[in-house]
Amino acid sequence: MVLSPQRSISLALALRAITGAAAIECYFLDGKSYTESRFYNATEQGEPFLCGEGPGMCCFENQTCEDGSFCRGKDGDRDRFTREMCSDKGWPPEKCSALCPHNREAGSEVSFCNAAHTMVCCGGSDLRDECCDNEDYAQIDDRGVIIAFGSNTIPPVPRATVTAIPSSVDLGPERTKLGVGLGVGLGIPLLLMCTMALLLFQRYRRLRANSSSLPEYPSTKETGIPLSAPAVSTKAPAQLDGRHVRPELATTEHLPQELQ
Secondary structure, three states: OOOOHHHHHHHHHHHHHHHHHHOOOOEOOOOOEHHHOOOOOHHHHOOEEEOOOOOOEEEEOOEEEEOOOEEEEOHHHOOOEEEOEEOOOOOOOOOOOOOOOOOOOOOEEEEEOOOOOOEEEEOOOOOHHHHHHOOOOEEEOOOOOEEEEOOEEOOOOOOOOOOOOOOOOOOOHHHHHHHHHHHHHHHHHHHHHHHHHHHHHHHHHHHHHHHHOOOOOOOOOOOOOOOOOOOOOOOOOOOOOHHHOOHHHHOOOOOOHHHO
């Protein structure tokens, strides 16, 4: 049996697609292959396939890709959406949506609060009303990246922008004014600091000179305070006349017998 060239090309492309699909490896959030997950059922789910080109989200054979970030059930499960796997073990956020990180070993069922599928709740339709009413949903962009939680928008991180001035631009008088302004602005504080340092140094020298001219006293720490002997008068004793003699000393009648 000879195949026509067109049919041969079609068959080759089909075989290539089958081979490529079989070679796809997809990973859950825990970094393990889908074949290692205890929740994987090959009979019901089949093999995974890649949604789009390059690294991205994976869905199983019993699902279809939805919005590039979710998988939608077929036939009777058309209302069931899940976040499944990523073809990159590192789960790059710009390629794979890491919604519902609490379920890392398998896919996680999700529901939506709007028709655009940009307000996502973790859980099925039975939890959707409560999640949407309490604003517990996550807002995502078209790549599945979380940009807000509820109605609170996550502010973007500002990036510093540096504008370089070409060296060939001649600023003329403006450059001179800028140089003078910088010189005055930096020179005055520097002059004040030098003056203050000089005054403090001079005061320190005066205090040191005054302290060196004070008399030194012997320490009393070991010997204690010296005690001087009572002063002895060198003045000759005065003669007492009879007027100053005490009566009991004027007579000898009261002296003891042995002294008479």
